[in-house]
Amino acid sequence: MSRLKLPTIAPSDITPEAVWQSRRRWLRQAGLGALAAGAGGLGAAASSWADEAPKTLAATPNPDYWLSNKPTSEKDITSYNNFYEFGTGKADPFEYAHQMQTRPWTVSVEGEVARPRIFDIDELLKLAPMEERIYRLRCVEAWSMVIPWSGYSLSALLKAVEPTSKARFVEFTTVMQPDNMPGLRSRIIDWPYVEGLRMDEAMHPLTMLVFGVYGKPLPGQNGAPLRVAIPWKYGFKSGKSIVKIRLLEDMPMTSWAQIAPNEYGFYANVNPGVAHPRWSQATERRIGDGFFAPRVDTLMYNGYGEQVAALYAGMDLRKNY
Numbered sequence: 001m002s003r004l005k006l007p008t009i010a011p012s013d014i015t016p017e018a019v020w021q022s023r024r025r026w027l028r029q030a031g032l033g034a035l036a037a038g039a040g041g042l043g044a045a046a047s048s049w050a051d052e053a054p055k056t057l058a059a060t061p062n063p064d065y066w067l068s069n070k071p072t073s074e075k076d077i078t079s080y081n082n083f084y085e086f087g088t089g090k091a092d093p094f095e096y097a098h099q100m101q102t103r104p105w106t107v108s109v110e111g112e113v114a115r116p117r118i119f120d121i122d123e124l125l126k127l128a129p130m131e132e133r134i135y136r137l138r139c140v141e142a143w144s145m146v147i148p149w150s151g152y153s154l155s156a157l158l159k160a161v162e163p164t165s166k167a168r169f170v171e172f173t174t175v176m177q178p179d180n181m182p183g184l185r186s187r188i189i190d191w192p193y194v195e196g197l198r199m200d201e202a203m204h205p206l207t208m209l210v211f212g213v214y215g216k217p218l219p220g221q222n223g224a225p226l227r228v229a230i231p232w233k234y235g236f237k238s239g240k241s242i243v244k245i246r247l248l249e250d251m252p253m254t255s256w257a258q259i260a261p262n263e264y265g266f267y268a269n270v271n272p273g274v275a276h277p278r279w280s281q282a283t284e285r286r287i288g289d290g291f292f293a294p295r296v297d298t299l300m301y302n303g304y305g306e307q308v309a310a311l312y313a314g315m316d317l318r319k320n321y
C-alpha cells in the first residue's frame with residue numbers, strides 16, 4: 001500500500017457554506033433548547049450528546065493503512081450519507097442524526113464467547129490505542145470516498161471477550177431510537193439494521209472499529225458513537241451506531257440480504273466483475289470530484305486485494321457475491 005502523509009484540511013475546504021450549515025444547525029438546536037426550557041421550566045437544555053462526549057479524539061496516524069489518494073473533504077464525508085434510520089435521502093442523516101442520543105451508550109458483546117460483557121463507550125475508547133487510518137469507502141450505488149477514520153482493529157475487542165471454538169460469524173446490530181430516527185417509520189428494512197461478517201473477516205486487521213473521522217468524534221450521520229469499517233466490502237456492510245455484537249456458529253441473516261437476496265449477498269466484496277442486477281459495478285464516481293469529472297475504475301476488493309484475497313481462495317465469487 002502506498003504511503004503519504006495526511007494533508008491537513010486546507011482553508012479552501014472551510015467554505016462559507018459549511019460555516020452556514022453548522023450555524024444553521026446550531027441555531028436550530030438552540031431553538032429546541034429554548035422551547036424545552038419554556039415548556040418544562042428549569043432551563044433543562046436539550047441534553048445533546050455533544051455536552052458529554054469528548055470534543056476531540058487523539059489518534060496516532062498509522063502509515064501502514066495510508067492511501068495515496070487525497071481524502072474526501074470533511075464536508076462531503078459528513079453531509080452525503082447513507083443512514084436509512086434517518087431517511088433514505090443523502091442529506092437526511094445530516095439533517096436529523098444530531099437528534100440521536102449517544103450518551104450513555106453501551107455495547108453488548110455476546111454469543112459464542114467465554115467472557116460476554118457489556119462495554120461502556122468510554123471503556124471502548126480506551127481498549128486499544130486509537131489510530132488514524134485512511135480508508136476507501138465504495139458504496140454499492142457506485143460512488144466512493146476516501147475517509148480518515150480514527151479507531152482500532154475490531155480484533156482487539158473480539159479477543160477481549162475470548163471467542164469460543166464455535167464462533168464462525170459476527171453479527172452487528174444498530175441502535176433503534178424511534179423518537180429520534182424518523183426513518184424507522186418506513187418499513188424498507190425490518191429494523192434494526194443488522195450486518196455480519198465471517199469470523200476471519202472480522203479478525204482481519206483491516207476491519208476497523210471506528211470512533212472518529214477527521215480527528216473528531218464521529219458525528220451522528222457517520223455512525224456515532226461507534227461503527228465498523230470494512231474497506232474491501234461495499235459500504236452497506238459497515239453498520240453504524242452499534243449496540244450489540246454477537247458471535248455465532250451460523251451465518252446471520254443480514255438486513256440487505258433479507259430485503260433483496262438476489263442483489264445483496266452476505267459477502268458483498270467490492271468486485272467490478274460482478275454487476276448489481278440493475279447497474280454495473282465496473283466504475284465509480286468519486287464524491288467531491290465534481291459532476292463532470294470522469295468516473296474511475298473500481299478495483300477488485302476496492303484495492304485491498306493484496307491484504308484480503310487469501311480469505312476467499314477457492315470460493316466462487318459469482319455465487320458468493
Ligand SMILES: Nc1nc2c(c(=O)[nH]1)N[C@H]1C(S)=C(S)[C@@H](COP(=O)(O)O)O[C@H]1N2
Binds near residue numbers: 139193222240
Ligand atoms: N445502521 C446503518 N448503517 C449503515 C447504513 C444504514 O442505512 N444504517 N448504510 C450503509 C451504507 S449503504 C453505506 S455506503 C455506509 C455509509 O457510511 P458513511 O455515511 O459514513 O459514508 O454506511 C452503511 N452503514
Ligand SMILES: [Mo]
Binds near residue numbers: 140235236
Ligand atoms: Mo452504500
